[in-house]
Amino acid sequence: KAGVTQTPRYLIKTRGQQVTLSCSPISGHRSVSWYQQTPGQGLQFLFEYFSETQRNKGNFPGRFSGRQFSNSRSEMNVSTLELGDSALYLCASSLSGQAYSPLHFGNGTRLTVT
C-alpha cells in the first residue's frame, strides 16, 4: 500500500506570495492532519480534516487554511507569506483520526520564504 504522498518536496517563495501544498493520504484513510516543524517551535498541529470538514484547528493565523476533497486528498494554503513561515510542513493520515488510529506521515514539503 502506498504511503502518504506530499508534493512538492521543496519550495522557495518570496514574502507576500501565497503557496499551496498537496497531500495524498494512504488509501482508505479518511483523516488528514497537517503539522508545521521549525527548529524553534518544534512540531505544531495546524489542522485536521475528516470527510471534507475541518474537525480540529491549531493556534495559527487565518493565513493558514486547508481543505479536503471527496477522495480524501488534502491541500493547505498559506497566503501573504512571512519569513517565519519557513518550515517543514508535514501531512499525516489515519483511518479515522480517533483513538486507536496511529498517524502516518509523509516526507514533508520544505518551504523557504525569502
Add this chain to the structure above:
Amino acid sequence: GIQVEQSPPDLILQEGANSTLRCNFSDSVNNLQWFHQNPWGQLINLFYIPSGTKQNGRLSATTVATERYSLLYISSSQTTDSGVYFCAGPNTGTASKLTFGTGTRLQVTL
C-alpha cells in the same frame, strides 16, 4: 493542553549499545505514539502504545499510563537508528491533534 517532556535531549551511542529514552506527560493519555525522524526529515510511526509493552525487532516501548510516562528501548543500536525520536500524545482527547515532545536526538557511531 498536555505538556510533553522528553529526556535526554541528546544521546551519542557506539554501535551495538543499548539505550532508554523517556517521555513524561502532564496528564493521562490514551493515545501515546513514538516516532523516529530520519536525517531526511521523514517521520516514521514506531509504536502506538497507550499502555503496556510492545516490541518490534530491536525496539520496544512501555507506557505506564497511571504514572504518565513512556519508555522507548533501543537494543544493539545501529547507525541507521540515528535521528530524532519523538513521543506524542493527544490534545483535548482528539487522537489526530497530537502534542509532540521536543525530541531526543540520537547519534550512533561506528
